[in-house]
Amino acid sequence: MLDDHVDFRSGKIVFNDFDLNSDVPLNEQIWSLKEDILQVEYSNEYILDVGWVHDFDAEKGYFKLVIIQQEDWLNPIFVWETKSVRQLYNYMNEAVSKLEILVK
Incomplete structure (x- = not known):
């Protein structure tokens, strides 16, 4: 599901508990709504x-x-917030584009 929406390019997935479906209301996926x-x-x-x-x-x-x-969790260099899984996919793609520029 995630792979259909986001290509992390040079990124290495180190933790993946993403099992959200953009076609299902969030209140029906409550156990997937967690900090990590x-x-x-x-x-x-x-x-x-x-x-x-x-x-x-x-x-x-x-x-x-x-x-x-550099693991500075108190000072993120970019932050996005949303309640929408679809918008989250958009933000992830935007973040990947920014990261690919930063790592060049």
Whole structure:
């Protein structure tokens, strides 16, 4: 499912618990809404990280996608937030494009 929407190019997936379906309402996928969903490393310097803020709460929560440089989790260099799986795919593709420029 994820591979159909995002090509991580030079990134190496190091954690993948992404099992969300954009055609199913979030409140029917509540057990997939957790802090740690996906992590992809780029050239040992950057991390693309996807999680859900407010575990298992479809109403209050949202996806948070960040790009981290040199494991500085307190100061991400890019942050995207959304409640939509479709928009999350768009943000992941945007993040990959930015990362591919950064790692050149």
